[in-house]
Amino acid sequence: MISKPNALPWLWLSAAVIGLDQLSKWWALHALQPMGVPHPVIPGFLNWTLAFNKGAAFSFLASSAGWQRWFFVVLALVISAVLVTWLARTPRRDWRTSLPLALIVGGAIGNLIDRLHAAQVTDFIHVYFRQWDYPVFNLADCGITVGAVMLVVFGLFAGKPADGVR
Secondary structure, three states: OOOOOEOHHHHHHHHHHHHHHHHHHHHHHHHOOOOOOOEEEEOOOEEEEEEEEOOOHHHOOOOOOOHHHHHHHHHHHHHHHHHHHHHHOOEOOOHHHHHHHHHHHHHHHHHHHHHHHHOOEEEEEEEEEOOEEOOOEOHHHHHHHHHHHHHHHHHHOOOOOOOOOO
């Protein structure tokens, strides 16, 4: 039985996302004090603004009694385990599956580290335009979002290869 190389080496990308995320959060914690004060990067569009989130996206469940921390820890662990298993079963050359999965794993673990260390996620990227205001987020959130969008787009627009294998 010949074993085909799997996509687990794509986890290097997950490690890079985790490293960049944690480094950027360290910088934000030290450079953007006090919390909530905007530091304009592109006036009228982008600020660095230190914020903390005890919930999930858009501060979902942020005001709960504390149980949400462990809920999101378990959720991140389960999702990461499922996606790493998926990578282990994916052929290495299938970058359209491997790339997004690796980004999502990196983002999930980046935010998991925050939840375990500080019981909250550090955010600092604030995008806005006139009256429109997007919630503050971080690089881990970018990895999760970009990876999820890529999975959907590649899934919707994937053609059928001539040999029947991607």
